[in-house]
Amino acid sequence: MKYFKEIIMILAFPLLANELHAELSWYECNEIEGAKIIAEDGTYLGTMGDSYNSDSIYNDYSSYANEYGDTIWNEYSEYGNEYSSQSPFNDYASDPPVLLKDGEVVGKLSSDKYDYNAVDPSTAASDCGW
Secondary structure, eight states: OHHHHHHHHHHHHHHHHHHHTSSOOHHHHHHHTTOEEEOTTSOEEEEOSOTTSTTBTTOTTSTTSOSSSSSTTOTTSTTTOTTOTTOTTOTTOSSOOEEEETTEEEEEEOOOTTOTTEEOTTTHHHHHTO
16 A cells, blocks of 8 residues: 555656646746747747747748748648657657747747647647737
């Protein structure tokens, strides 16, 4: 019985950690707003921010938000393909795009729920009210 509680805690920790970090906080949103999204190969992929920002990946009129260009939203591109090592939608990507703000890396764009530094592009806009 003594070890039963420990085993339950060990098994439950990944689930609890995921729930604790599921939604971006106000601080995290402020930290990533305006950050440039840069692929491992140096390609500029747009910025994080509301739909009024001309380079935002959430602006429907931005060339960085369309589904047909070389963007993260194009499932056939190097940056949007779920099997690509540079895609934020590949949970096991070795080189997901980084978020740069004021010359410093403030996170990475990734749907990996177990990576504490990851910002999921599919939920960031709703989490941050963009």
